[in-house]
Amino acid sequence: MLFGVAAVLAAALVLQFGFGEAPCPLCLLERVGMFGACFGLMMHFRPGDSVRAAGIGLVSATFLLVVSTRQVLLDIVPRPGHAYVGSAVLGLHMPVWAVVIAAALIAGFAGRLALFGAAPRDARRSPRVARLAGWAGLAVVALAAVNLAAVLLQCGFGECRAAG
Incomplete structure (x- = not known):
């Protein structure tokens, strides 16, 4: 599961930088939920208390589900002049995939x-x-650092706005 979520996060960065699709604020919150779930998964491979790791992952996945469901419900019927944001992958847009992943x-x-x-x-x-798992964990930490740098470059410390 860790590799799968890390692959989704890497694909989001590829879409952002390779295809120029700036993420919306809710998309950034979805990434936060996915990173939290990844950190919960990474903690499973450390010796010690596993219930805490599952709890962190469960709370993060629930956060991801709430945010992505809100975005899907907002964009089910796009308002006039407002197209669905982002590219479809296998017929589904990222918020819908985030609901499935959550x-x-x-x-x-x-x-x-x-x-x-x-x-x-x-x-x-x-x-x-x-x-x-250690290598996957390093990849997730690197993705988190790149994502943080990208958000700071795109938005600074203020409100982040995307086209759409």
Whole structure:
């Protein structure tokens, strides 16, 4: 799941820089929710309390679901002269994909809690998975840094406005 969400975040940056699609304020909030879910997923690969990691991921995924659902409901019937913002991927726009991703993340975190509870785990039992998760975690941190720099360059410390 971590690689999937990281790939979506990387694709959002490619659309932003490669195709000149400036993200709207709600899109930026969706990215915050995805990064929070990624950090919750990354914490699962550390030794120690796993319930806290699932809680952080669950709260972030719920935030993502609320924000993306609001954006989908705002744009279901675009107002006159206002086209749907962004490109469609496989027929769906990013806010709709964010709803799907948020639902999958919530189901994953809730399933993890329901099936395994607070059972302690040891990341050293599978060093290959731990190493792979470490690389994925570094990629997510790098994506977060690039995203933060892009937002600061685009918006500064004020309100961020996108065309559309």
